Amino acid sequence: MNLRTGVDLIEIHRVAEAIQQHGERFLNRVFTKLEQEQCRGRIESLAARFAAKEAAAKALGCGIGDVSWLDIEIRSDEMKAPHLVLHGEGEQVAGRLGLRSFSVSLSHSRDHAIAFVVMVE
Structure with a gap:
């Protein structure tokens, strides 16, 4: 079994400043509509998802740029637990690496x- 990991830490005020400066343009470039709906404007929740997207890109062995922000989605289930879902290029990279399970x-x-x-492979 092969494990790939990624971690990211961000200062919440950086996300708040990006939203204040760029508004909807930033939100729509970085977060899916579902992520925006589930976060309901809570900056700390958006910042955690921003960090998760960076961490996922690291686990894939590439960076944001090789995959789009919107290729990595963090969904909350009915119990509010986060789940990683890959789309587009993110899904393709994971497939090439044989990665099937994400946490x-x-x-x-x-x-x-x-x-x-x-x-996990």
């Missing part, structure tokens, strides 16, 4: 959001 963990404090991603 994501999100957390935040007052100032920081962190995400840890595990991908």
Whole structure:
């Protein structure tokens, strides 16, 4: 069994500043409609998903740019647990690497959001 991991830590104020400066353009470039709906404007939730997208790109062995922000989606289930879903190029990269199972963990404090991603062959 092959494991690939990625982790990312971000200062929440950086996401807040990007939203303040770029508004809907930033939100629509980085987050799917479902992510935006599920976060309901909570900056800490958006920041955690931003970190998860970075962590997922690291686990895939590429960066954002090789895959689109929208190719990596963090969905919440009915119990509010996060799930990683890949689309487009992200899904293709995972397929080429033989990655079939994904796990994501999100957390935040007052100032920081962190995400840890595990991908399994």
